[in-house]
Amino acid sequence: MAEEDTQAQEEPLEAPETPVEAASSASSETETKEKPTAEQLSITEKYFSNGNKLLTLPGMPLAINDDTRRLLALFSDGRFLVGENHKFDGRVLSFEVLARRKKLPISKPIYVSQNEINTVYSIGERAQIAADTSDDSVLDQLQMQKDFVNIITQAAAQKVSDVHVVIADSSQILFRVNGMMKVEMEYGKEWGESFVRAAFASADISDSNYAQNEFQGAQKLGSTPLRGSKGKLMLPHNVLAIRLQFNPIAFGSQYLVMRLLYADDNPDGSGDLSSLGFGQFEEDLFYRLRAAPVGVSIVAGPTGSGKSTTLQRNMIKLLQEKNYELNLLTVEDPPEYPIPGARQMPVTNANTEEEKAEQFTKALSAALRSDPDVIMVGEIRALASAQLTFQGALSGHGMWATLHANSAPAILNRFRDMGVETFKLLDPEIMKGLISQRLFRKLCPHCRMSVKERQNDPSFQRLRTALGDFGVENAYVRGPGCKMCNGTGVKGRMSVPEIVLPDATFLELMIKGETRRAIDYWTSDLNGRTLKEAAIERMLKGYIDLDEVERWCGLLDQRPVY
Secondary structure (H helix, E strand, C coil), X not given: XXXXXXXXXXXXXXXXXXXXXXXXXXXXXXXXXXXXXXXXXXXXXXXXXHHCCECCCCCCCCXXXXXXXXXXXXXXXXXXXXXXXXXXXXXXXXXXXXXXXXCCCXXXXXXXXXXXXXXXXXXXXXXXXXXXXXXXXXXXXXXXXXXHHHHHHHHHHCCCCEEXXXXXXXEEEEEEXXXXXXXXXXXXXXXXXXXXXXXXXXXXXXXXXCCCCCCEEEEEECCCCCCCCCCCCCCCCCEEEEEEEEECCCCXXXXXXXXXXXXXXXXXXXXXXXXXXXXXXXXXXXXXXXXXXXXXXXXXXXXXXXXXXXXXXXXXXXXXXXXXXXXXXXXXXXXXXXXXXXXXXXXXXXXXXXXXXXXXXXXXXXXXXXXCCEEEECCCCCHHHHHHHHHHHXXXXXXXXXXXXXXXXXXXXHXXXXXXXXXXXXXXXXXXXXXXXXXXXXXXXXXXXXXXXXXXXHHHHHHHHHHHHHHHHHCEECCCCCHHHCCCCEEEEEEEEEEECCCHHHHHHHHCCXXXXXXXXXXXXXXXXXXXXXXXXXXXXXXXXXXXXXXHHCCCCCCCCC
16 A cells, blocks of 8 residues: 555654653744644643653554554553544454554543544654654644645545645645545644645745745655655655645635646556557547657647546557657656656746746757657647647657647637647648547446436436437446445546547538538548547446536537537
């Protein structure tokens, strides 16, 4: 598990003999130091007085992984705290057996809130750091950096895509799991403000100073040692990097969003597309696009739709198919996933959006002068990078990129809106591939239910109208949840794409604004398949449910509108 790996890399830190004094020693002579809250002082007095120690911390007699520490805490005087929502969790019962086997004192469980469990560990870890460092001036920062790593570790264990930290009267930590938001923890306002500052300080790429009232971006790369401590706080091994976005908000103070970038699920660098959810139909179209030596292929979709992963897998597959005998360059801000065999060029040393655009354009120009065969552009954001992408295709290179667009056909409209010349968009020798995709939650195959269980629901009637009895017999909906899916009813997500390999007729119809005719021509004469049709196919195979199809593609009994 990621949590256990993280612990294995940390050096044990000895706990202090007087945690009350250690926990309160954070009072600083500087104005920026955070004083313990009333809640922290109360819990310190309640649990840590008279030399009482927290035995379930790393380096202590009954150290446990981060996931289990969210459920319980055991003190040296035998007091046993259990989260009130985890009374019957098997891990709690197993822990009791283990403690008694080690002949440690353990009383009957005391059921407390999740916030109290969190605060107990925050104080205990703070005390450990206080014993390990002789410099009180960095105590708060060290503790908050450890909190930062702990939260990332918990998120990585659930494969969370984004962590949101919202600070108003209190501090809420929200996880986005399988595309859905949920509140995971809650702390005091002061803790949240310190946490955001520590997250900024932990970044490897950022502005020189944190400005609370400004929009700022930053990035943390891999794992770095914790300054001021003999131990090392490491990010989970499966987290390659974290993108951080700091935002001021109305009716609050701060809002931090952290995008977690995970290591590839294929450690061998496989270009496997089927594992992402693509079927044979889509794989054949991607093969044709990779076989084209010249032209522009675009992967589009909203933020968090899996564009970068799809592009990365295609680039790996391209290199494998060409026996690594071509020069593949990438220009990314920043590089998100490794592509073995490619030269990945990061865009760095830029603070503002204007500087980033300028540096990105400069890097793309450099790539075009570096004897490339294929260039992958991380994201086309403005006209300058779009023009250079088309310039690469006009000069005989294969160009791949991502773009924010609503659908595959809408990629052309997006380029027109940017200011790309019409003659470039009308040329099928340049415009090779238009791809758009979304990530759909996959049904848990162990607890999914037949759609016939919801015969009184309006969605059932829409399904019958659209697909008849065949649809009713083969469609499923999300079940109540089981142990195989942790009670959620879903297990991961899959990519569902629509892919256009345009010809001159399709391009001309789109540029003339005859979108409906262009779509009809694509789906009939070019044997194309819309996102909705691709999603329905997966629904009828039992992979995704009726609600998920209507969530992304509109009501089943409506014709798609472009």
